[in-house]
Amino acid sequence: MSNQTTRRALLAGAGAAGLTAALAGCAAYGDTGGGAAPATADQGAGATGSGATGGGTGAQGGGFARTGDIPVGGGKVFEDQKIVVTQPAAGTFKCFTAVCTHAGCVVGDVSGGTINCPCHGSKFKVTDGSVADGPAKKPLAAVAITVDGDAIRKA
Template identity: 40%
Template sequence: MVAPVSLAACSSADTPPPAAPPANGGATSGGSSGGATALAKLSDVPVGSGKIVNGGPGKVLLVRSSETEVRGFDPVCPHAGVAVSPPKGGTITCPGHGSVFDASTGAMKKGPATTGLTAVAVKIEGDSIVTA
């Protein structure tokens, strides 16, 4: 009977190593419980619009360009640290000094900012938008 107890202990010792693979696979296939953080429901970000949400990496500007494509950006303008506004008409505008960014790429279209918005990796998983 001591051997089965040892086997049970050995079996439970094997439990922690399987916890490591979901952390490795979380970015690509681990699911929202395997390391990805749910940011919003897909229905909360209609096609052609965007929304600033709080998520695992901090605030994220989610921009939905089509039924199957969502992009994430750090919503802080690289010019002076002001939070940008969600997109309208394909552009993202900074209310602080008027910098304009392309909503689909985050690229700077008009200064005073000298660089675009920083991308944040996101993906659609089921009916949610999650960190990638």
């Protein structure tokens, strides 16, 4: 009888953990924070700092990307971190969530001045994450970053 109780407890615990994860994902989907959007860094505008914590490795100084990896007028999707970094004008870097606000797909690429979702064709402006073409109705949420030298880090 104790084996059944143990199995039952294990399955119940696994089910509860799965449900919790699913509900957490649903709660986060499309959430823009409800308050003010986080600031984005504009290199040259004084929005850099030496005390920021880095998000990952790979770039000089511990950032997750190098400024030279982000094309002017375009951007790069970091699928593993679910963010996209753009450089709308030389030296200006913006960061947004890479999760499309329409159906939760990860955006596929940045081209033609827009961040493009492969699932249903939504397009978002590289300048501010606003919707350029639907079906998405909400903008991509801004993600705070800092630029220190050539390193881009999450703020």
